[in-house]
Amino acid sequence: MAILKAENLEKTYRVGKVDVPALRGVSLNVEAGEFVAVMGPSGCGKSTMLHLLGGLLTPTKGRIVIDGEDLTAATDAKRTDIRRRKIGFVFQRFNLFPTLTADGNLRLAERIHGNGAGDPQRRREILGLLRLEDKMHHKPLELSGGEQQRVALARAVITQPALVLADEPTGNLDSENSAIVLNMFQELNRRFNQTIIMITHNPEAAAACGRVIQMRDGHIVVT
């Protein structure tokens, strides 16, 4: 079953009086449980595509359906709601709330998702899988980069999203921590059948994925 369908996506930015095309007709299907890497040179449209798939941007043309819901036909409020229920983001710069502990960051995600205290069983499993049980009362600045990214990953998946979108999650990590984080992405994918789309420049990271999409000049060239 396709968890994501993107048809003929185009995105053009207006810079001053000039139109700058970032995506020039991208189509993509991702099945539930797939772990997909997106690679390509800088400026090829990877991040734009990820932001479109996550509903952070609206396409100039085309259609995106996530888990049966049409993201492109939705209003801004509806798109936010779909994002809340169906999508988890992981960023290169972790993007944790610095004033909250790791536990506070997770609870915030649960509060926004609206499932209160969340599912204690899933929480235990995820924290165990990501080896975060003894880190929950630390603030981000008290954690290493790898630990921060594991907290960010936990935050993205704690609400059981249909799709996790990761934008160069190992980009700010050393090779040892990159390997740990990648391993955890794989574990999440295997254990929870979590669908993941991950942008990366790192061929080793891409090798950990089940499928690699190559992009160039706003097109998908290998799918």
Place this chain on the structure above:
Amino acid sequence: MKVFDSLVASNIRQRPMRSAISVVGVALGVALVMLFTGLTRGMSNDLQRRSTNVRGNIIFTRKGSISIMSSATNLSTKYLERLQQIDGVEAATPIIRYVYASGGIGFDQVEGVEWDNFARMNDVHIIQGRGPQANDEVVIDETKAARKHPVGSTLKIFGEKLYKVVGIYSPEAGGARAKLTLASLQETLEAPGKCTYILIKTKESADPVSVAKRIDHELPGNNVQFTRDVFASVESSIPSLGIFLRVLVALAAIVSALVVMLAMHTTITERTREIGILKAMGASRAYIVGEIEREALLISAMGLLAGFAVALGAGFVIHKSTSLIFEYGWRWALAAAAIGLIGGALGALYPAMRAANLDPVNALAYE
């Protein structure tokens, strides 16, 4: 600690100086409202309390010679004899009321009376010492005596002039807490044969309204008022005081709103990236506005408590060091609370709306 691990509480703790400045801003507005209204109410109630002890029920003056903050000494004491002959009048006594800058905060007042007549008419007794006789002698009430003015001490009136305290009287009666002889004030004010008003006590069998009408008929062109009306509430007797208090309240609300707005505006700018993260996590506009409003309300609530504490403390200290009296009422306390909270909530509304409308991609890219 779940409560302290919320975004709202942690943001307040993370920026203690800004939070403290915001709290002080709200507290200032609340304290100002409480102190001004408390002072007005306190002085008004005190004046009314003392006026109830005045047994003379009619005041005879020249037109416009008495107001709360001033009085004139322009009534001839020759009226006394004619007033005493009017049917229904039991007793009449001339009084000079003089209002002067106290040298401290605000104004003070002193009265010149024919002590024996005044005391007899109003059932006032000397409880220590004796009545004033010489021009440099003064009697005071118990409240003034309690402020380190025992019998035998001296009291500065009119700035530097020293008067000897010769007696303490009770109960407190009239507008002034210090009373000289009528002759003393006439001499000081260079107004021989003059007074501010003549206090009249009607016979128990007479109807005061009829007596007042007779006085007005016999001595036309003067002012005949009932004592209870002259010593009415300060708020209603000073023109526009009510408007002034309401303007003060509005200004306090604006100050609170501006302080919170500036604080929240700066905070939002600093937290642009965090708002981007919230949006990426699926936080709705209402959720983001709600979080910022909750933070503003928490700051306002802290400012409210601080404002009440400052008002109570400052009122106590000012009362101890001056003759000013503060009485706080629930109505104004609720108004002050509303000002603090509504001002804070309104002040945060614009920054909150701005945050809620941020573009998530730009916000996430914010450095």
